[in-house]
Amino acid sequence: EAQVTQNPRYLITVTGKKLTVTCSQNMNHEYMSWYRQDPGLGLRQIYYSMNVEVTDKGDVPEGYKVSRKEKRNFPLILESPSPNQTSLYFCASRARGGLTDTQYFGPGTRLTVL
Amino acid sequence: RKEVEQDPGPFNVPEGATVAFNCTYSNSASQSFFWYRQDCRKEPKLLMSVYSSGNEDGRFTAQLNRASQYISLLIRDSKLSDSATYLCAVSHGSSNTGKLIFGQGTTLQVKP
Numbered sequence: 001e002a003q004v005t006q007n008p009r010y011l012i013t014v015t016g017k018k019l020t021v022t023c024s025q026n027m028n029h030e031y032m033s034w035y036r037q038d039p040g041l042g043l044r045q046i047y048y049s050m051n052v053e054v055t056d057k058g059d060v061p062e063g064y065k066v067s068r069k070e071k072r073n074f075p076l077i078l079e080s081p082s083p084n085q086t087s088l089y090f091c092a093s094r095a096r097g098g099l100t101d102t103q104y105f106g107p108g109t110r111l112t113v114l
Numbered sequence: 115r116k117e118v119e120q121d122p123g124p125f126n127v128p129e130g131a132t133v134a135f136n137c138t139y140s141n142s143a144s145q146s147f148f149w150y151r152q153d154c155r156k157e158p159k160l161l162m163s164v165y166s167s168g169n170e171d172g173r174f175t176a177q178l179n180r181a182s183q184y185i186s187l188l189i190r191d192s193k194l195s196d197s198a199t200y201l202c203a204v205s206h207g208s209s210n211t212g213k214l215i216f217g218q219g220t221t222l223q224v225k226p
Contacts, residue, residue, distance in 0.1 A: 033213075040122075042218035043158070043201065058213070090157055103214065105157035 002027045004106035006091050012112045013081055021076045021109050023091030029104075031094050032074040033058065034066065036087040037108075043090070049074055081113040117141060118204050120217035127224055131192045135220045137202030138184045147178055147185045150201040152219065158201055161187075192224045 004025045013019055025032065033048035035058075045058030049068040063085055065077040074093075078085060091106040120137045127133050139147075147164035162169065164176040164185050175188040185202055199219040206213070 035216075040218060042118075043216040045213060045215075048213065088155060102160050105159070107157050108155065110155075 002104065004091055004093050004104050006089075006106035006109050008109060009107060010110050012114065014114050015082055016080050019078050019081060019111075021078075021089060021091075021111070023074045023076065023106055024072050025074075025091075025093040025104070026072065027093060027095070027104065028071065029093035029095050030071070032068070033092050034064070034074070034076050035090045035092065036060065036085075037090065038087050046076070046089075081111075083113045085111065086113045087111060115140060116218075118202060118215050118217040120200075120202055120220045122218055122220060124221040124223050127192055127222070129192055129194060129224055129226055131224075132188065132190050133192055133222060134186055134188045135200055135202075135222075136184050136186050137204075137217050137220075138182075139204045139215075140183065141204070141206060142183065143206050144183075144204045146205045147176075148203040148214070149174075149176055149185075149187050150203060150216075152199045152201055154198075158216075161200070189222075192222075194224050194226065197222055197224045 007022045030051045034046040035043045037043050044060045046064050047058050047066040049055040055066050089109045092103050094103040118139050149161040150158040151161045152158040162171050162176050164178050168177040173190045177186045199221045201219045202217045203214040
């Protein structure tokens with residue numbers, strides 16, 4: 001089954017404690033991205049990757065890092081989380097080749113930073 | 115001004131009603147347009163792409179108006195199961211970055 005998986009699904013942490021949210025896809029997609037979703041603001045892109053070792057900033061990259069060492073994985077790293085990073089996070093992937101290709105989203109990670 | 119704007123609603127309609135949502139975009143270079151459906155804070159799922167000539171999928175019709183820079187989604191014969199948040203997404207497509215810009219979503223509540 002084609003899917004994007006994220007872990008953990010729920011996380012409560014404290015300010016400053018480094019965390020990583022994993023994302024993995026089994027569709028051999030080149031393109032992956034991370035979004036955060038906040039009430040009234042919709043989905044905003046944090047980072048994206050067009051292929052292995054190729055990453056770039058989205059609209060709201062501050063406070064986040066990513067890496068793309070393997071095609072299937074695209075972890076999101078918060079080196080020093082702060083309360084304003086409390087949000088719902090989605091990982092997404094699609095085949096490179098045009099925007100008509102369906103973008104698949106992971107199930108989401110609900111993060112609370114105290 | 116946001117690049118992609120939607121009326122957040124909520125739209126409360128009875129079963130069987132026809133409801134339409136609009137989504138405006140500000141960048142005239144936008145090339146690709148989509149409607150996504152999102153249930154109760156779950157992941158968005160592609161409902162349909164929006165083509166220049168308009169397209170229909172069962173009870174759902176999507177249209178694009180480039181002159182006025184908006185896309186629309188029409189749902190006929192609303193079902194209870196149509197209750198969800200509908201997100202429009204737009205991309206510029208000038209480079210193959212695949213970046214989609216989403217509206218904040220329109221909430222639909224279909225009542226018996």
